[in-house]
Amino acid sequence: MKRSRDIRVIRTQTALLEALENLLKTKILSGITITELCNEAKINRNTFYYHYNNIFEFLDEHKQIILNELSEIAPVGKTHSKQNLVEVFRVLKNHPYFLKVLISPNCDLDFFNEIFDVATQKSSINTTKAEAELNNKELLLCTYCNAGCNAVIISWILNGMKESPEDIADVIWESAKKGIFSILFPDEEFK
Secondary structure, rough: OOOOOOOHHHHHHHHHHHHHHHOOOOOOOHHHOOHHHHHHHHHOOHHHHOOOHHHHHHHHHHHHHHHHHOOOOOOOOOOHHHHHHHHHHHHHHOOOOHHHHHOOOOOOOHEEEEEEEHHHHHHHHOOOHHHHOHHHHHHHHHHHHHHHHHHHHHHHHHHHOOOOOOHHHHHHHHHHOOOOHHHHOOOOOOO
16 A cells, blocks of 8 residues: 555555554554554454555554655754754655554564664764864764753654644754753853
8 A cells, every 4th residue: 555645545554554553552562463453443354454464564664754754854964954853754744644653662673673763864963074083072962962852852742743843843953952951941050
């Protein structure tokens, strides 16, 4: 059931993802049957089997769609662009149901990790030095910024992606540029 503009296909895929999200609240991914999924989604099992052999194939197709979309974003260079962040968040925002399924504690994290790794590569903080040339403090600061970016992405997904990609990019960009304390406590002086 490759990516399609056919409204029936989109509805079916959305119904399957919503059903999977609901089922993952009480069961682990490997414990969900096709029958349960189709009953929850209110679709015929034959429809599912016409397109997929199993749930993992269904998830893998969606994972590949996101990875392909992320691969079209220019790689992060030695200079940073807020636009890269916006583009990453636009791709993610186009797949809210799928991402909520992937970050469920009952889902196999390998599906999410690959998407997350690529998204991180496209939005990570790099310095003008090669990683091997970074001193320990610089390496720790880059790690801190990248981990914070990852935490914002997860929180954004879990909270329903209410903010626009531009808003999320602003949060990350401004906190990286100005520092978190200066944004949260603009009137205080820190020593």
